[in-house]
Amino acid sequence: MNTTIELASSNPSKTSMKHPIHVTSEIGTLKTVLLKRPGIEVENLVPEYLQRLLFDDIPYLPIIQREHDYFAETLRNRGIEVLYLEKLVVETLSNEKIRRQFVDEMLRESQSSANGATDTLREYLLSFPTQAMVEKIMGGVLKREIDTTKKVHLYEFMEDHYPFYLDPMPNLYFTRDPAACIGNGLSINKMREPARQRESLFMEYIMRYHPRFATHDIPVWLDRDYPFSIEGGDELILNGEVIAIGVSERTSAKAIEQLAVNLFKKQTGIKKVMAVEIPKCRAFMHLDTVFTMVDHNKFTIHPAIQDSSGHMNVYILEKGIDENVVSISHRTNLQDALKEVLGLSELILIPCGGGDEIASSREQWNDGSNTLAIAPGVVITYDRNYISNELLRQHGIEVIEIPSSELSRGRGGPRCMSMPIVREDLK
Numbered sequence: 510m511n512t513t514i515e516l517a518s519s520n521p522s523k524t525s526m527k528h529p530i531h532v533t534s535e536i537g538t539l540k541t542v543l544l545k546r547p548g549i550e551v552e553n554l555v556p557e558y559l560q561r562l563l564f565d566d567i568p569y570l571p572i573i574q575r576e577h578d579y580f581a582e583t584l585r586n587r588g589i590e591v592l593y594l595e596k597l598v599v600e601t602l603s604n605e606k607i608r609r610q611f612v613d614e615m616l617r618e619s620q621s622s623a624n625g626a627t628d629t630l631r632e633y634l635l636s637f638p639t640q641a642m643v644e645k646i647m648g649g650v651l652k653r654e655i656d657t658t659k660k661v662h663l664y665e666f667m668e669d670h671y672p673f674y675l676d677p678m679p680n681l682y683f684t685r686d687p688a689a690c691i692g693n694g695l696s697i698n699k700m701r702e703p704a705r706q707r708e709s710l711f712m713e714y715i716m717r718y719h720p721r722f723a724t725h726d727i728p729v730w731l732d733r734d735y736p737f738s739i740e741g742g743d744e745l746i747l748n749g750e751v752i753a754i755g756v757s758e759r760t761s762a763k764a765i766e767q768l769a770v771n772l773f774k775k776q777t778g779i780k781k782v783m784a785v786e787i788p789k790c791r792a793f794m795h796l797d798t799v800f801t802m803v804d805h806n807k808f809t810i811h812p813a814i815q816d817s818s819g820h821m822n823v824y825i826l827e828k829g830i831d832e833n834v835v836s837i838s839h840r841t842n843l844q845d846a847l848k849e850v851l852g853l854s855e856l857i858l859i860p861c862g863g864g865d866e867i868a869s870s871r872e873q874w875n876d877g878s879n880t881l882a883i884a885p886g887v888v889i890t891y892d893r894n895y896i897s898n899e900l901l902r903q904h905g906i907e908v909i910e911i912p913s914s915e916l917s918r919g920r921g922g923p924r925c926m927s928m929p930i931v932r933e934d935l936k
């Protein structure tokens with residue numbers, strides 16, 4: 510069974526420094542966030558492999574980059590520090606030993622697509638300066654890139670129609686999913702789909718070796734070697750004592766329970782984990798595609814996750830009789846369960862698309878429920894979801910819209926595209 514591991518070494522002289530990770534809610538004023546600017550990995554999407562790479566269409570690179578830059582600028586204009594995954598990875602791999610170790614691990618995990626060509630690929634990748642190498646690893650390596658004069662093994666001469674030695678990682682701009690900050694630590698996630706599993710290795714290396722993080726004690730509440738999957742889009746930090754986790758297409762009940770055990774054991778302040786079961790389908794892949802927190806007592810919801818009488822399965826996990834077990838109680842009404850765990854008498858669920866069957870379905874598909882709160886009652890959303898946005902405003906929420914024609918093609922919205930690293934505590 511997986512136990513919590515400490516990646517960074519303890520350094521008493523640094524403990525007085527501000528902790529680099531601090532997230533105790535979904536809505537506390539956002540101070541630092543991690544993004545990934547879509548890059549060449551998106552250009553390596555081709556129709557034959559869209560489904561396998563978890564896309565429905567091919568974004569147009571210059572426009573998706575422009576839209577993403579607008580998103581980043583919107584965050585910066587609100588005083589939020591924007592970190593880029595690709596930059597942190599390059600900085601992390603500035604040490605040659607770490608760089609080699611990383612390439613070995615990445616290739617080990619890429620075995621299926623590397624087709625036995627590991628040695629050739631290692632040599633090829635290490636021949637680049639670190640920044641170009643990171644772009645290659647993220648962007649994918651085409652078979653035709655490998656110099657034919659270097660083909661010495663039979664497998665290198667074999668023509669199969671699969672174009673890649675190393676698959677591209679076009680989902681990297683959804684930084685939400687490979688890891689999730691909870692308190693001063695994080696879960697580094699075992700991701701469900703092969704197309705995304707390597708993504709969380711970047712986060713592990715950043716936490717272990719990047720000076721911004723490695724000089725602090727950063728507990729890992731659940732690590733990526735845990736055998737059952739969990740993804741950040743399902744992990745919602747409701748407050749310092751309660752988190753909600755979707756039991757979804759991507760996140761398993763086993764991982765939720767183990768994370769709960771670890772959080773309760775480590776005295777993190779988390780007292781309740783609310784497991785919210787949602788339909789297991791592509792459109793609702795994570796809880797945050799159908800449910801996000803926008804204010805102290807306001808949430809967006811896609812009505813289709815409840816049955817016709819408004820019911821669904823919600824389980825509340827609390828510390829059990831011994832530290833390795835949890836006690837579980839069942840609820841069937843999300844609104845009531847939220848009021849109970851948050852200690853609120855009033856709570857509003859704002860339906861995506863206003864609850865109209867067509868509009869809610871269309872706007873949910875384009876991430877109308879997937880809001881990123883940057884402060885209580887202030888959210889970033891996609892401009893295209895005009896019905897949902899208007900409804901949020903009617904409920905007193907400040908809605909900051911960003912362009913979304915190309916960004917939305919990857920099936921994720923502003924929450925999916927951002928990983929909060931530091932938020933202010935709620936008052």
Ligand SMILES: NC(=O)NCCC[C@H](N)C(=O)O
Nearest residue numbers: 563683742795919920921925
């Ligand atoms: N939290 C999220 O819902 N992230 C969106 C991930 C979209 C990506 N194409 C995927 O299927 O994993």
